[in-house]
Amino acid sequence: MTAMLITAQGLDFTVDGDGLIRREGRVVFVPGLVPGDTAEIEIIADKKNYLLGRIKKIIEPSPDRVPPACRHFGVCGGCSLQHYAYSAQLRWKENFVAQSLRRLAGLTVPLSPIVPSEAVWAYRNKAQLPFGSGGTVGFFQMNSHSVVDLQECPIQHADFWRIAEGFRRLAREKKIPIYNEKTHRGILRYLVIRRSDYLREILVGLVVNCRTFGLRPEIKRLVEEINKKLLTYKIVSVVANINQKKTNKILDEKIENILGSGFITEKIGGFLYKVSLNTFWQVNTAQAEKAYQQIKAWCDMPDVNILDAYCGVGTIALSVAERSAQVLGVEEVPQSVKDARRNAENNGVANVRFIQGKVERQSLAALGSPRLIIVDPPRRGLDPELISKILQIKPEKIIYLSCNPASLARDLKLLSVDYQVREIIPYDFFPQTTHVETLVLLQN
Numbered sequence: 001m002t003a004m005l006i007t008a009q010g011l012d013f014t015v016d017g018d019g020l021i022r023r024e025g026r027v028v029f030v031p032g033l034v035p036g037d038t039a040e041i042e043i044i045a046d047k048k049n050y051l052l053g054r055i056k057k058i059i060e061p062s063p064d065r066v067p068p069a070c071r072h073f074g075v076c077g078g079c080s081l082q083h084y085a086y087s088a089q090l091r092w093k094e095n096f097v098a099q100s101l102r103r104l105a106g107l108t109v110p111l112s113p114i115v116p117s118e119a120v121w122a123y124r125n126k127a128q129l130p131f132g133s134g135g136t137v138g139f140f141q142m143n144s145h146s147v148v149d150l151q152e153c154p155i156q157h158a159d160f161w162r163i164a165e166g167f168r169r170l171a172r173e174k175k176i177p178i179y180n181e182k183t184h185r186g187i188l189r190y191l192v193i194r195r196s197d198y199l200r201e202i203l204v205g206l207v208v209n210c211r212t213f214g215l216r217p218e219i220k221r222l223v224e225e226i227n228k229k230l231l232t233y234k235i236v237s238v239v240a241n242i243n244q245k246k247t248n249k250i251l252d253e254k255i256e257n258i259l260g261s262g263f264i265t266e267k268i269g270g271f272l273y274k275v276s277l278n279t280f281w282q283v284n285t286a287q288a289e290k291a292y293q294q295i296k297a298w299c300d301m302p303d304v305n306i307l308d309a310y311c312g313v314g315t316i317a318l319s320v321a322e323r324s325a326q327v328l329g330v331e332e333v334p335q336s337v338k339d340a341r342r343n344a345e346n347n348g349v350a351n352v353r354f355i356q357g358k359v360e361r362q363s364l365a366a367l368g369s370p371r372l373i374i375v376d377p378p379r380r381g382l383d384p385e386l387i388s389k390i391l392q393i394k395p396e397k398i399i400y401l402s403c404n405p406a407s408l409a410r411d412l413k414l415l416s417v418d419y420q421v422r423e424i425i426p427y428d429f430f431p432q433t434t435h436v437e438t439l440v441l442l443q444n
Helices: 086-105 158-173 216-227 285-298 315-323 334-346 384-393 405-415
Strands: 004-009 019-023 026-030 038-046 051-060 126-132 136-140 147-149 188-196 201-208 234-242 254-259 263-268 271-276 305-309 326-331 352-356 372-375 397-402 420-427 437-443
Touching: 004 019, 004 051, 026 038, 086 405, 086 420, 126 147, 126 158, 136 158, 158 188, 158 201, 158 216, 188 263, 201 263, 216 234, 216 254, 234 263, 263 285, 271 315, 271 334, 285 315, 285 397, 285 420, 285 437, 305 315, 315 326, 315 334, 315 352, 326 334, 334 352, 384 405, 397 405, 405 437
Parallel strands: 026 051, 201 234, 305 326, 305 372, 326 352, 372 397
Antiparallel strands: 004 038, 019 026, 038 051, 126 136, 126 188, 136 147, 188 201, 234 254, 263 271, 397 437, 420 437
């Protein structure tokens, strides 16, 4: 198509954070545009369902436009709202949840105000950094699998980049082959870093395409060197995650300890947890604790049994245990179930039990027909089979923590045949991005 120039005002964001305008009844996606910007825009592509535009010039910036904090903004495919004031991000996320529920589920229940994040920078406790050609380490470039060799990331702690630089140097000095996803050759796939704010500990994971990983003396020396440069945290363990599969899934199950115990210790809601490389753990610990406190407050039937579906390592189950007769957690990942049992034992919580398996395959009647069910599913939402089983046993309450407003809306529509939505609370777990968590209370 022949490129054309138009002048338009940003109306909204897409779910990926691109600006959105309308042109003769069609939507135009414009990376970098924020709502309220007036800009000269070049239409550069005509796709099947939308047009693609590029900013030529900002004529009048939106009052909510701010300078992005990261030098890699616009190239890196990470946080897409850095150029949008945080107060405006919160308004947008509230509206995004409300619109999704109204459009997809027909729900018009008023939302409680969004719960903002205490930290809007350096809030993430985990980084998953792909290795790129030449030993680069960073994030994928926008709409690409080329790796941006990052020098900073403001939503991660600065210590992460001192660690990344050390392992980047190791890869180059030892000439360790970088994994190529097209040929399935090479060794280094990802550098994964996790931190604990409770004990200021760091766990480093190297995801590798080989049967076993050596370099133990070199890594020990490197860790000693890096730890002298870290400002806040200390590396206490390094592991290798053996992933030889032809997949884009980052982590596999096999772990080799290179240094230390293979875990860090974190505290949430008064309980201590052992967090390993493969543990599911919310990336914004402080926000997760707020959400768990609200879940606990809604568990106001102390004599009933609670089912914690998708229970992970037991963070929600342990937090609500004192408000129930017994909590049963169901989790598909075997290691998470082992970790959950260990966490309950280490914290002296006796009225919790964990079983391994897919929750949708379980007979809820055989599990005691729990009168309160808590669900915290992956982005795809609840399995239809689980929804059907919930509707059969009709628990008095359902508490739903969602990371995807679209799948949440779909599931609430299915549950609405027997349940009323009593309260909806959005939580901002992910400042500088379009992602939002939503906590919902449903009552029979």
